[in-house]
Amino acid sequence: MEEVIKVWPASIEPLAIRIGCVLLSSFFLCSANVHAQQVEGCPWLNRATAAGVLGGDVRLTVTHPEKDQIEQINGAPADATCEFKLLIGTPGTILRIAVHTLQDHKKDFGAYLALCGSSGHRLFGVGNEAIACVVQNDQGEVTQQVIARVRERAFLFTWSMPKPKPGSSEKDLQTIRDKVQNMTEQIAGSLF
């Protein structure tokens, strides 16, 4: 019987197989997630700014819609969703920016505005138009939400955070509102 020639010591064999598997699965994972990893940074808000606002290191994921992208003028970045997740500190803190190009903003933007319902109030200095509102779920988690438009592009900004601690002062809330204003100004600014 012909002897199988081993090119590595027997002790290394399982390790090599494991590494091979990891590489192989990484390849498939990477291929499947190719859209998600196309852009390293978020075109409208950089990671350092998000980290500064959220108060710690963040993980950024950028995803692009499956459907055909509408070409933007002057090389402006294509539609995408950026998600910044706080890595340490308050769990559940996520900041998301979803940018969509509308076919007919006069017709389509109304559906976006409806996401704030009647609680929305106008934000000055953000895009062509913007409204802000606060959404609270059954668990008491709070989402700061801004719906805005720059020309024919809409963006939905959400900042989810855990239930506020009892006794949060008006000053704390104002700080959050100021941060929301600052970030949405930046996003709109980048979309102009």
Add this chain to the structure above:
Amino acid sequence: MIQSHEIRRRLQRTMLWTGTILLLVLSFTPRTIMTPVRGAQSSSQATGNANAYPQTTDNSKAYPQSQSGSPVYAPTQVVPHIPLPHERQEWADKVRDSYNFSILKDNISLPGNAQVEGGDFIQPGAFPTAQYCGHCHQEAYSQWREALHSNSFRTPFYRTSVNIVINTKGIQFSRHCDSCHNPIAVLSGGLTQNSIVDRTFDQDGLTCMTCHSISSVQSTLGNGGYVMGVPAVMTDTNGKRIPGEVPYADILTHPDWHAKAVMRPLLQQPEFCASCHKANLPNSLNDYKWIRAFTAYDEWQNSKFSQRNPLTFYQADFKTCQGCHMERQPISLPEPGAKHGTFVSHRWLAGNTASPFYYGFDEQLKKTIAFLKSGNYLNVDLFGIRINGQQQIVAPLGSKGYSLKPDDTVEVSVVIQNKNIGHSLIPEVRDLYEAWVEFEAKDVTTGKTIYHSGFMKPDGSLDERAHSFTNRPVNEGGTFVDNHKVWTIHSVAYDNTVAAGRSVLVRYEFKVPLGTAHAVVITAKVNYRHLRRSYTDNIFGKDDYPDYPIIEIAARTRTMHIGNNEPEPADTHDNPEWMRWNNLGVSYLDQFQYAEAIDAFDHVIKLRPDYADGYTNLALTNLGWEKFSSARAELEKALQLSPDNARALYYMALIERRSGSNKEEIADLKKVVEMYPDSVDARRELGISYYQSRNSAAAMEQFKALQRIDPDNLTAHYNLSLLYRRAGMKNEAKEQAALFATKKIDPGAPTYSSDFLRRHPEISTESIPWHIHSDMRDDPKDASLPSQGTRDGGSH
């Protein structure tokens, strides 16, 4: 009047001479000098400055005091790298790891000119925030928050332009714009791919501690030509600056140490403003060549308010940029910096109504509008009329009687004087800002419009045939650069600005309708809109935003009765009669209509025989007309009336040069330079006089002085390159020759303009000085014909 073929002939002759001179320069310039324009720019930028100014880091040397004790601006340079405190060094190393230097290794701001003490990146947190300052300086904070400086980066009007640079050329090129619009972003290393800089400071644009930290100005080159000091709000007992924020209690204990840290004398100097209110497009940005963008500072320097220019038509008290745009106002909030209940305005009121309109800053908007309407900045003069093409003009209107009847053709001469603006009408980015003349003639009885120019079209854009004070930069395809893609600009097809102190003549023509029963009322206004409609369309999308404000800056109305019109009393805002004629003369002079200018200035002399400038104006016209002996006689008369009149001496020197009287020429120019040491024109001409008399050392001294005043001066670059070479200063000669080569106009550039003008006859007509606005001449070519009254009155 000079006929158009004569002007063409003169232009051709000038071009021929210019071409010959350029050829000579090219022939005699070593190849190494003429090579890479990019290299030329880089070599100057490597030292941080195009000019070899002595290095100064000691502030006491940077701000020498004049004899009167007021600080005097002196250009300075920053030492590139010095040992940095640990925290800053760590930050700088971290940023440098991934920073895209792109253009020149170790220069963090190119294609902008911003520099920072220490010569390396600085942490954004080193700048105390506006909120920190606003804790005590509440009035300053509230004004600043609504002002343009705090919104210099975030406005859609700016972001739309800078985003195009970022998305098409790369974020590193935005350092050109952000050296002024967002200095912290530039100097902290935020303008690079995958930046690690937290940009929350963007919202504050030019925050308190950007201006109040600037330690010196490199030169008046602009493009952010400042040197940012390490921000400090306090000094210690020895006057040493303490970086960063300090407890308020410390400031309150030693307010004098606080003042010493933040109130450098430079803040009150016009050169401080020059670092950003002057800009060029360097070849490192446009891959083409150096192009002047705007020069608000130079315009001020040439205006009567600087008292540095002997050649202005009128005189005024000295007034800086800050004098107009930071006037003291009563305070309404606590302000430790206030004196006697007033504080220098931190609103920097000017022409921008767009930003306060967008942000809903009602107070800023209201004050901006009031500012534009105040100050007697412009004078609109319905100067005269010609009826049915008569040779004789009825002028000045109000002083002379005339008769009018239905079916008469009326040509109205409107003189717009840039009376009290310390810069041009309109300044800076006149491809975006819009000022124009709106002229309307109406039947008083029916209210029906007979003729209207400068109206708003239904889509919100301006009547293309309006007389506007805008410009038209074009790209290499001869297309208007509509969205401020400044790096694509190759030429300016048309620039109809009115320089400070000068006047422009605008002509309108209409026919009095047959049924007109009583009178026709004519109105001329100068309107201003910030910004042009097509630009706001680019920003917000067409028809998707409210109309931006249109402000009437100045206006004049007169009623022309059917039948006899008797003289009427002058309005309180009207200029005196001699000045009305004088402004007309200035307008004609700028339109090359020398005979008419002479006639206008003759009226001035008749009304004010003791007015020396009246004779100088006549001489200036005759100089242009090449009637040198007449000019000499008039200047002699001016000097008789005012023996040390610098303006007359200057023009006399030019006549003496022509007659070969070199000694007299130099003596006169020396006198002018003694009286006006910062006069660009006098320094230039004296340099030329010395050069022609082979006094190289004296010529060099003048051109160096000229370069200190105007670092972009082509004559200085050209002559210094020759003089340095003769003196064996090869490197200096090379640098000056290279700067001349990159800054001189591309001889091919006018072809881009021609392409544009061929496609836009309405602008082509506007670009001819003596055009007439009329609905009676539908073919634009007709509108460019001389007026009926002057058609037969040729000067030659």
